[in-house]
Amino acid sequence: MRSCSTSRAPTDRGTHDRLHLPAAARICDRDASRDRHRPRGRRGVRIAGVAVAVCDIDLAGAEETAARIGAGARAYRLDVADPDAVLDRVLADFPDTSMLVNSAAIVLDASLADTSIEGWNRTITVNLTGTFLMCRRVAAHLVERGGGSIVNIASETAHIMFADRTAYTATKAGVIGFTRALAIEPAGRGVRANTVSPTVVMTEMGRTPWAGEKGEAFLRDIPLGRFAEVEDVAAAVLFLCSQGATMITATDLLVDGGNTAH
Ligand SMILES: NC(=O)c1ccc[n+]([C@@H]2O[C@H](COP(=O)([O-])OP(=O)(O)OC[C@H]3O[C@@H](n4cnc5c(N)ncnc54)[C@H](O)[C@@H]3O)[C@@H](O)[C@H]2O)c1
Numbered sequence: 001m002r003s004c005s006t007s008r009a010p011t012d013r014g015t016h017d018r019l020h021l022p023a024a025a026r027i028c029d030r031d032a033s034r035d036r037h038r039p040r041g042r043r044g045v046r047i048a049g050v051a052v053a054v055c056d057i058d059l060a061g062a063e064e065t066a067a068r069i070g071a072g073a074r075a076y077r078l079d080v081a082d083p084d085a086v087l088d089r090v091l092a093d094f095p096d097t098s099m100l101v102n103s104a105a106i107v108l109d110a111s112l113a114d115t116s117i118e119g120w121n122r123t124i125t126v127n128l129t130g131t132f133l134m135c136r137r138v139a140a141h142l143v144e145r146g147g148g149s150i151v152n153i154a155s156e157t158a159h160i161m162f163a164d165r166t167a168y169t170a171t172k173a174g175v176i177g178f179t180r181a182l183a184i185e186p187a188g189r190g191v192r193a194n195t196v197s198p199t200v201v202m203t204e205m206g207r208t209p210w211a212g213e214k215g216e217a218f219l220r221d222i223p224l225g226r227f228a229e230v231e232d233v234a235a236a237v238l239f240l241c242s243q244g245a246t247m248i249t250a251t252d253l254l255v256d257g258g259n260t261a262h
Contacts, residue, residue, distance in 0.1 A: 053090045080104045080130025087137045098148035100138040102131045108167045127171035147190025149241045154195040159260040183250035192249040196236045199256035200227040224257030
């Protein structure tokens, strides 16, 4: 999932506003109803008539995503650790931006003893400081234009703990705390801020570490019996950005198949 996009879709201010959808781009470019017979991992959720700015430190990946979305989608190379100059360009290109989705993250798989200060700092910088910097710049824009929606991607690891992921877990708990605090700050000015916390999602980040017996054991604990697909996360993000969610802010929406209910 990429880190940034802008689109026209159901928003707080009507169907012709633009959304800032950083991260959801790759997962929003197909019509799930038409793709019923495709392999699960290739399906997606379609956003009709949206203009999306796809931002990622991996420009080639962002361009590939933007090309798949089509319809005015544009790709930008953006490092969430230092996003302001690029974000200025994005917001100039998409002045009606009304939504931001932050999805960029890295995982540090290391025991506490093996977690270096460099690894710790890099994980905090990308996952938490990056979310802060993106939100600070775009929230100011949203306030200026009279409102909008921010969705930050957290993780179930903020609720149930995994060994050997202290740095990642700390950032995801931080993203939820940060987002709840953000939600009460500009709420009066119409900016909603929520998080989505998935269980394992079938992207590279989820597939490789949870392959084999380790993943099968994990799956046995998930009441709905499967890992999440990207379109499960996209659907939650789209809901939080939709007209149906205009009374929802400061919420963490778990997309975990019931895993954290244990
Ligand atoms: N895949 C899972 O199992 C899982 C589970 C729970 C939560 N999540 C969360 O979902 C989100 C998306 O993860 P994913 O599974 O799509 O992983 P991914 O690795 O496919 O996507 C992460 C993206 O972030 C980009 N990125 C990394 N550092 C960046 C930086 N400094 N600036 C800009 N972009 C940067 C990467 O290039 C990549 O495109 C993340 O926030 C992740 O923590 C994933």
